[in-house]
Amino acid sequence: MVPAAVLALASLLPVQSSAAQNHAQPDQPAKALARSILQQLIEINTTDSAGSVSATSKAMEQRLLDGGFAKEDIFLGGPTDRKQNLVVRYRGTGQKKPVLFLCHEDVVEARREDWTTDPFRLIEKDGYFYGRGTQDMKDNDAILVTAFLLLKKEGYRPDRDLILALTADEEGGSSNGVDWLLKTHRSLIGDPAFVINPDGGGVDLQNGRAISVDMDATEKLYADFQLRTTNPGGHSSLPVPDNAIYHLADALERLQHYTFPAELNAVTRAYFEKLSTIEHGQRAEDIRAILKPSPDALAIARLSAVSPEWNSILHTTCVATRLLAGHANNALPQTAQANVNCRILPGHSREETRQALIRIVADAAVSVRYVDDAGNVHDTAPESKGFPPPPLTPEVIAPLEKLAATMWPGAPVIPTMATGASDSVYTEALGMPSYGISGIALETNDVRAHGKDERLPVSSYYRGLQFYYEYVKMLSGGQ
Template sequence: MSDTDTTRGVTGEDEVVDLCRELIRIDTSNYGDHSGPGERKAAEYVAEKLAEVGLEPKIFESHPGRASTVARIEGEDPSRPALLIHGHTDVVPANAADWSRDPFSGEVADGCVWGRGAVDMKDMDAMTLAVVRDRLRSGRRPPRDIVLAFLADEESGGTYGAHHLVDHHPDLFEGVTEAISEVGGFSFTVSEQRRLYLIQTAEKGMRWMKLKVAGTAGHGSMIHRDNAITELSEAVARLGRHRFPVRVTKTTRAFLDELGDALGLELDPEDMDAVIARLGGIAKLIGASLSNTANPTQLNAGYKVNVIPGEATAHVDGRFLPGHEEEFLAELDAVLGPKVVREDVHAERAVETSFDGALVDAMRSALYAEDPVAKAIPFLLSAGTDAKSFDDLGIRSFGFVPLRLPPELDFAGMFHGVDERVPVDGLKFGVRVLDRFLDAA
């Protein structure tokens, strides 16, 4: 234990709220370039908290200001494969004028910690720090080695965070076979007798794309039938209104079976609208996992009102289900038409693992010990995480951020949303569950 540690006798539950608040107060907004503050201050904060309890964290800066922190805890049995716990410290930007509270204040109000990153994902960063610090202060080593990674740049694909470490420092993850991180482990209340905890075992692949249409430049006053803006706008409108067919993947089939059992119903995968109608606050999250998606997000053309431009461009956020990438691209091209040229801005494959094994058993037992009506079930995430990078190293990943949530909280709406917040009781619950999980993992 470090001589600088001044928190002897403090438990993880005691300090998790303050850790979360302090992390939120460090603005790590990621604008998709290098114009933001970066993650260096957060990396230094995390490194300090880990060093206080005797670890030797290292900071890796892939670009000025873009930094990640990694540390390793030696387990009782070094012959066992290691476990990776990773979280990102960057957040999406927040417009303070839209919020009812300062998004970087870390204010505690109405039983919640408020601020950008409260659920995505400085809550897990704080819970991980709280559990690790408590265990090391009390001399409780985990059964196996634990690698801790607090990463930069997840919100823009991980180029300067997870990807950088995997590509340039793979030795940091020597012996790691499994990992936990976002997005999963949160509760969905079915009834007083049953609370489901959704564990992420799969996530969609990503295609961020730039669309281009070339036309003939000319004077804005002339009749013009080769207008790049017109052609692109029509293609983007078709894409924005297009509905990709429902595809029930292996993970979604397992989710439906478990949900149906909890509800006492047989859910029909051919009538997913009826299924979604029963899901309340997680309807949006699950609904987006049932098909491929492609949403136009940016348009750009022209430089002067009386000049018809020779080119128009758009950006699209495309997501595809595991095993359906080729189908997605073929359907996308058919909708866009032959005049639209698309190029990848950032591409990541889909990942999926099975919901079984000792690590899953450890999740189940830890949740049940803290919530006797808990049942863990798998689900497919419509977005992406840094798990994609670690998949390159053959690491099996799960989304497991244990949070017991009030039924009325729109948790899915917290991600990248206005007035993002996490319940204080949920953070403390998460600390208890993670502590039990590490004993059994």
């Protein structure tokens, strides 16, 4: 989502009627099913450190078998006992190529002492569901499983196969499920017409009113780098200027004050072009100035200062996220290191960014090495670049716009660039057009994914179910 970047839309949109807000709510049996599946998913720990993705995959496999899916249309497997993925194929008439839906089951770490509720229990209070994964992304896991079950129960027959993959290690770990499936069981996925990834996009709310329906049409490239310096150390009573921590601190300060060059691509340019028609005053002038063939540097700086989201849309960003130094309170440090997390604009590689970090650090005593998804450290990084945006095919966009106009009237559908990263990187690498689309509506100031007391409005969850139930049918025009 791009919360801050769409706030300007709010004052220009009509007030949505109560009828629009209450449109298309699922019936009580559907709500009960959706709630029970969400609770089951939330209450199975799927963190990389101590959890089991396999447990959720097996639980959803049983749900699907009980709901009428044939055993031969369900695959359960993975590289380890804890990282088994689930793939289910909803058979259609075969008139069109299949659609693949990607949903990761793993969640980031959550410590009980940090939360006001147990992160691995679904708690409903004050109109919200609380629990790790309620926003990222067990909500949409449960929604897609429920939608498949509801469609199967009513005997719906799509005009194409619908493939749902519930996978491991999107949030970290060494056994990414999408990557593993594509490399070892490609026949399960085949050659889909396109990929829908509910781990992106969504509906932005301001004070309960929908102001935009975002669709991630491209995303940044994820990379971690280790900055490390060593020193012989010594007794702390004999300090010397050549201190490992000081070297590292100086390097990180240089990084803190560095800004990568600003760039626009087809998606972000279209995004700012849209904003330029509704903004006013200095912001409108600045947006028009960055859209010129020679963008105005001061306008870029002002817009970047207005919103962290705009800053991230315009630049590659690198930020220190972890520190480790020293071995004793009374000794000079022999090692100091930091993890720097980068989100790289499309068209640039991790190795290109590593070389940029070396120039920024400007200290031969500080090494800059690449850290892969499994935590292994390498002297060089991959040369592959982020992928260009896929075409905005009408087969995906037209039904989305039609459904959004009904469920959230007045809120425009806006193609965006995700400032994070998702499993779409694996499908895009194989030429599968991939789009981040979600029907979950969140207040722009209440995005808690990866954070403390992650929560989801109860009403948003059920409307998100109705969205995907209808959107799946619109994409697969069967009977």
